[in-house]
Amino acid sequence: MHVSVQTEDFDIAIEIGKLTHNRKDIGAIATFTGLVRDIHGDKKIRKLTLEHFPEMATKELEKIARLANDRWPLQGISIIHRYGELLPGDNIVLVVTTSQHREAAFEAAQFVMDWLKTDAPFWKKEETPEGVHWVAAKTEDDDKKDRW
Amino acid sequence: MNLLYFAMIRESIGKSSETIDLPDHVKSVSGLLTYLESKGDNYISAFAQDDLIRVAVNQEYVGLNHAVTNADEIAIFPPMTGG
Numbered sequence: 071m072h073v074s075v076q077t078e079d080f081d082i083a084i085e086i087g088k089l090t091h092n093r094k095d096i097g098a099i100a101t102f103t104g105l106v107r108d109i110h111g112d113k114k115i116r117k118l119t120l121e122h123f124p125e126m127a128t129k130e131l132e133k134i135a136r137l138a139n140d141r142w143p144l145q146g147i148s149i150i151h152r153y154g155e156l157l158p159g160d161n162i163v164l165v166v167t168t169s170q171h172r173e174a175a176f177e178a179a180q181f182v183m184d185w186l187k188t189d190a191p192f193w194k195k196e197e198t199p200e201g202v203h204w205v206a207a208k209t210e211d212d213d214k215k216d217r218w
Numbered sequence: 219m220n221l222l223y224f225a226m227i228r229e230s231i232g233k234s235s236e237t238i239d240l241p242d243h244v245k246s247v248s249g250l251l252t253y254l255e256s257k258g259d260n261y262i263s264a265f266a267q268d269d270l271i272r273v274a275v276n277q278e279y280v281g282l283n284h285a286v287t288n289a290d291e292i293a294i295f296p297p298m299t300g301g
Contacts (some may be wrong), residue, residue: 104301116295121225121301123293126277151300163301183301191274192300193225204226207297 071139072148073131075122080150080164089168096145101164102183108158110205113198119200120153120162123191126131127151128151134185136169141181142174151192181218187211219289221254223264224295225272229265240288248282249272252294270296 072088074080082101090096106118131149139147148166156162165182169175194205219240228234232243244253265271273280274293276283286292 084252122300123222123224123274123277123295126274126293127276187301188298190300191295191298193222193296194299195225199236204296205299207299 071132071135072147073128073135073209074150075124075127075131076150077154078151079152082164085148085150085164085166089148089166091120092143093157095170096168097170098168098170098172098175100165100167100179102163102179103161105178106158106160106162110196113196114162115158115196115198115201117197118123118162119195119197121154121193121195122145122151122153126191127153131186132189134189136184138182142167142169142173142178142189144178147178147182149186149204151186151190153192160217171176184211184214184218188215219286220291221291222291224293226296227264227294231260240286245285246282247275247280247284247286247292250286251282251294265294272297 077088080102086099087206108115131151135147144167146168150164152162165179167175188211196203196205219238220237221269222235223231241253251265255265272295275284275286275290
């Protein structure tokens, strides 16, 4: 289990390599990458700033990784979440899950993202040509978490 | 008691953290929010929308009825928008 909250970018191939190194028993790898878009609704996004609660962010991501690990037969799980100032096209978040079979890898990665959206203490602030504002939380994100 | 504020709440209050002496009569998270609102308009506007407030006591999410003591670290913030 690997969790990191960092400003630096990540490399998906390197992160997959950390989970597969010296192993021949892995049958499935699922990855999810979240990126900064240059458009949100009808607003053009120039910059995204991610604020976080440092101690708690790591703790919550570890908790979510443990929940996924308890629920699916995973061989490995990695969650990386960036914070600070990001530009359109930049990576925000990475989830990698490995398992013998695809269902567990797919489902666990989706579970992690749905939980992370509502439970990891990060807040997005968007800069548009009209000004700067905090992104509002979506109630549908709560619904997505609750389905698990 | 150590208080931490994040995101929109931090900006409304005008600081990211502060240490206060919790009055004896304040026993819960909601009591704490009411007490803080008596300190100034910036707190009133920060906590204006109940449904947009989340609280963690010693880094665990809690509800508004959760107990608080002077030894706690209380973080107050809006709903999360990571990922």
